[in-house]
Amino acid sequence: MTFIVLFLGFLVVFLLVLYGLGIIRIQPKSLKTIDTQQGTLAKNSAKLSTSLITAKLRGASNMQDLPLKQRLDEQLFSAGIQISFGQFVALTLPIAALITLGLFLGASLSLPVAIPLALAIWLMMVNIYLKRKQYKRRARFEHDFVDVVATIARAISVGASLQEAFRVVCEEFSGPVRDEFNRMRQDILFGRTPQQAITMAAARLQLQDFDFFALSVITQIESGGNLGKSMDSLREIILNRQTLIRQLKVKTANAKFQVRFFIGMPIVMGIGMYFFDRQNVMYFLGPEGKDMGRALVIWMFCGILLVRYMNKKALDG
Numbered sequence: 001m002t003f004i005v006l007f008l009g010f011l012v013v014f015l016l017v018l019y020g021l022g023i024i025r026i027q028p029k030s031l032k033t034i035d036t037q038q039g040t041l042a043k044n045s046a047k048l049s050t051s052l053i054t055a056k057l058r059g060a061s062n063m064q065d066l067p068l069k070q071r072l073d074e075q076l077f078s079a080g081i082q083i084s085f086g087q088f089v090a091l092t093l094p095i096a097a098l099i100t101l102g103l104f105l106g107a108s109l110s111l112p113v114a115i116p117l118a119l120a121i122w123l124m125m126v127n128i129y130l131k132r133k134q135y136k137r138r139a140r141f142e143h144d145f146v147d148v149v150a151t152i153a154r155a156i157s158v159g160a161s162l163q164e165a166f167r168v169v170c171e172e173f174s175g176p177v178r179d180e181f182n183r184m185r186q187d188i189l190f191g192r193t194p195q196q197a198i199t200m201a202a203a204r205l206q207l208q209d210f211d212f213f214a215l216s217v218i219t220q221i222e223s224g225g226n227l228g229k230s231m232d233s234l235r236e237i238i239l240n241r242q243t244l245i246r247q248l249k250v251k252t253a254n255a256k257f258q259v260r261f262f263i264g265m266p267i268v269m270g271i272g273m274y275f276f277d278r279q280n281v282m283y284f285l286g287p288e289g290k291d292m293g294r295a296l297v298i299w300m301f302c303g304i305l306l307v308r309y310m311n312k313k314a315l316d317g
Contacts, residue, residue, distance in 0.1 A: 077183070078204040079133035080176060096122035107285075138207055141176040146238055147208050148177055153231035162194060162217070162227070180205065194221060209238050262307050266300050 059137060072085035100118035103109045109117070148169055155165035169181045180201050187197035195218050202214045216234050220227045274281045284293030 011211060037050065074200075076128065076205055078137070078181075078206075079130045080132075080137045080179070092122070092126060095125065137176045138205060141180065141205065142207055142209060142242075144173055144175070144177050145207075146235060146242070148181075149231050149235045149238065153228050153235065156231060157228040162221075163188060184282075209241065211314060212237060266303075 001270045018194070042101055069085060074297050076085055076088055083091075096118050099121050100111075100114050103114035103118055104111060107114075128201065151169055152165045153173060156162075160168070163185060164179045170178050170185070173181075184194075184197040184201050187200065188194055192200070198214045198217055202210055211289040215229045219225070220230055270281070284296065
């Protein structure tokens with residue numbers, strides 16, 4: 001019975017990790033237009049809303065059409081890890097073996113119980129690591145993106161093509177900006193259309209600023225127009241949007257701190273009790289209190305999800 005419960009728990013964790021990595025999807029994500037009091041930004045956002053969703057779904061569709069291995073490689077690339085998914089698994093799988101050994105020897109769990117539990121812990125660690133790397137990479141990309149748009153606008157205004165503008169960006173910038181624009185150039189050279197290359201990059205980055213950029217470029221390619229002026233207008237929109245986001249972060253900082261406090265408090269208290277009151281803690285790991293221990297873990301997990309949900313609903317209004 002214990003093995004069945006652990007196996008089902010491992011399966012749930014495994015599916016959640018796959019969903020977090022974007023390998024499986026429940027429903028396509030829609031983009032919300034920023035609601036502001038500034039008239040110009042509100043009008044521009046309203047005009048872009050429908051097309052942004054279209055561009056986003058195009059990128060998601062392209063990602064879904066790729067083989068599983070290539071989708072996994074794309075997830076690693078979006079985290080700034082320049083190796084294949086097979087190599088990444090080979091490098092991190094020894095961690096699962098060490099966790100299994102620790103559970104088998106340290107916690108005295110049998111191998112049929114220790115192996116799925118260790119794999120579940122390993123999958124969660126990999127997911128957290130990749131999400132953290134992707135978040136940092138997106139932040140670095142977003143920090144330089146306004147200057148990137150200005151560079152592209154200058155290059156287009158002097159008569160450069162879109163690919164030449166991407167080459168200028170690769171020469172003048174470093175880090176994730178250079179990697180992404182170089183990847184788009186390579187995709188175009190290998191036979192993808194500029195629209196496909198840009199929407200693939202949008203699906204990897206999951207940044208709304210880049211979605212605005214992708215929409216502008218795709219619209220200009222398909223319908224024609226002055227791409228240089230479009231980039232200048234886009235630069236102002238992104239600057240206004242980033243200003244609003246910074247103001248929003250200041251206003252929601254207190255709510256985010258409260259969520260982290262209530263989520264972290266039971267974990268910190270549990271660790272503290274393990275060191276200062278180990279006898280009572282070990283009771284929940286023994287044969288008499290193991291059922292109560294499982295119930296405590298389940299209720300703590302449900303409480304974390306409830307606090308996060310309530311905070312998200314409060315922030316969304």
